[in-house]
Amino acid sequence: MIDLTLVRTKGRIDGLPESDSIFLVKVSIMKPVSVSKGFVAQFIIGEGDLRFAVKDTLDVAGFQTQAGSPALASVPVATQSASVVQTLLEKGCALVGKTALHELAFGVTGINPWGGTPLNTLFPALIPGGSSSGSAAVVASGEADFSIGTDTGGSVRMPAACCGVYGLKPGYGVLSRKGVLPAESSLDCVGVFTRDADTLCKVMTRLGVPVDEPLTSLPQISFLSAAAAEIDSHLLAFLSGCGLELRQAELPSFADAHRAGLAIISHENWLAFGPLLAGGKVSADVATRIRAGADVSEQTLKEAEQVRTQFTREVDELLAQTPLLALATLPDLPPTLAEASDPLSVVNLTRLVRPFNLSGHPALAIPVGELHGRPVSLQLVAAKGHEGLLVQAAKWLEQRRRH
Template identity: 50%
Template sequence: MTIIVETLDLGGTGLRVVVKDTIDVAGTATRASSKSLEQAPLAAQHADVVANLLAAGARLTAKVSLHELAFGTTGINHYTGTAMNPKYPGRIPGGSSSGSAAAIAAGLADFSLGTDTGGSVRIPACCCGVFGFKPTFGRVSRKGVMPSRTSLDCVGPFAASLPMLVRAMTLIDPTFVPAQVPREARVGVLRVTAEAAIQKVVHGALTASGLSLGNVEFKHFGAAYDAGMVVINRETFDACGHLLATGNVGADIAGRLAAAGQTTDTALAEAEQVRRRFTEEVDLALTRFDVLALPTMPDFPLRIEDAGDTRAVLGMTSLVRPFNLSGHPALTIPLGSEAGLPVGLQLIGAKGADEKLLAVAERLLQNIHG
């Protein structure tokens, strides 16, 4: 299975960590799983998150693969090869941080780091049946992470357990101090469109949690998804559009990049208005509830043979992308299903309240598992 793109042995004897190959590691090239970056120069210094890991004694063992240029949701990569989904063979590993999720599902590391611009931590975590966390935008340093300029992207961890995910946050974010697990919490359940089998699993988990539940509906949720696409397209083209001239960008990504280059200033301005309105909606809901809850994905992960057209399957991010636009922290919790396929329960917290969000998630899991 194509997960590791470069083997490393950096750091002490602590936790084993692998990182997505959009994160700089001194002395290695950051290639973002793209032939167009085959001749990229070696990084002169570590990204801040890598430096923090090494300073804490973690052992960095590898850089891992991704959907080319982090511009896709399936994880399918015809250049480096597609990371196999260890728990659900034949299903997509999700993208763009496919290798980061697959490495945890395969037991190759204690935790891993990916990046999330439009669901790129939460989608692969859901597909591979592990925990994945997108911190509040700007909470975790992105210095030394590709792309250098973004209003959406966040570095976030994957782990097989919530306590390990919390541990990962303490290592990559010096300001993160785990919160005490609350006895009670108010959960706003967001009304969204998803397959009945997915809704059944999520509803069952929330009901079993015994937490106080209430209904939430957002007027601008759909518009936020569309606006998020506009912003991602503009910012990805600004960062990577020049690579089209190499002729070495994969055909699927090249087509998306070329189309992204047509994003107008007017469309971007309208997207920013939606960002403001949707953010206000989420902020207001989080004055009534401790966290918000909804599925991570609207359906089960696709089979690899059914996911070849990246643009045709972007709808799999319909429930995650809006929270990149708003910047709120978001966690996906792995759940099982009668179909034997993965389901994700997504929890959203107030901006800057990452510790509280993870503590409420711990209470929910403790209640479910007794």
């Protein structure tokens, strides 16, 4: 059906000057919506050569932002789209829906007992990963050319690794968080999912991030051995097969950075979502972890900030010696849905991704084949302000993998 929705948006009508105004936006709604496909709402807004979807933590004018939780079922519809959404619409992209997620974007599996769990199309027995589960799923299935997610402690790179797609977490603050839930976060970044490096380059360019300077060669890069032995061996073979010279890396504060990141996430999520618990509508698992944030002491936060400073220094020094750090995205192969029912099976899945939220460095998950029928993902990390190097390195590796 066609729905005319009254929203506040930025654009032009009949040649009038661009302005912030109240416009009627034509939205073509397609029903029924299938959460198994990764969507919580499907529609078409705008026209263009690239179709995209956005995680339901980003505002889309005329729609609610429910973040996968019945605790937010009564929130008013957004009157203005998130900054990145509006930019993409203005740059000739068509928005095709809002995507499912782990409730309140606080979980690594993507399993949502309230709204349903997106299907991991390429690996149906496996979890889609969280928290941006639907955003990864719709790209993997081809329902969208790219999608937008958010990454506070790995929530773009984790599902990208599970679903066999690319997932970029830019440096902290590179992409605007205006119109993103929660409103305040010292770790969260808006990120991008694609099926290939070329599309990733196009999307980042439209978002105003310079990434299109061609890379003719890659010099020596650092490699951090931090995953299961067979995963590290797979990645080393892949990188060596691409002709790269590898230097062994060390980051003494890596494990501390993972713990410090969790302390900050827990504290900030308690501040953002703690008031929702009184209604009893948040799932037990997520509610328990939100409540744990109330117990994070000022001393713990102070120590976490000290770790942030130290770890950031270590990463900066490493990247001053070699332009890229390579490591696994996940420490183990993604678990099945059945395996993920045991909390112990997923407790450490973010230990290789969360540290780079703490330091604020850009990081990119790249699919690099399979082991035992499960996807393997390479993570590349670059110095702050060098998202372009990550994207071009991904294109360079992709070209060599094809030959």
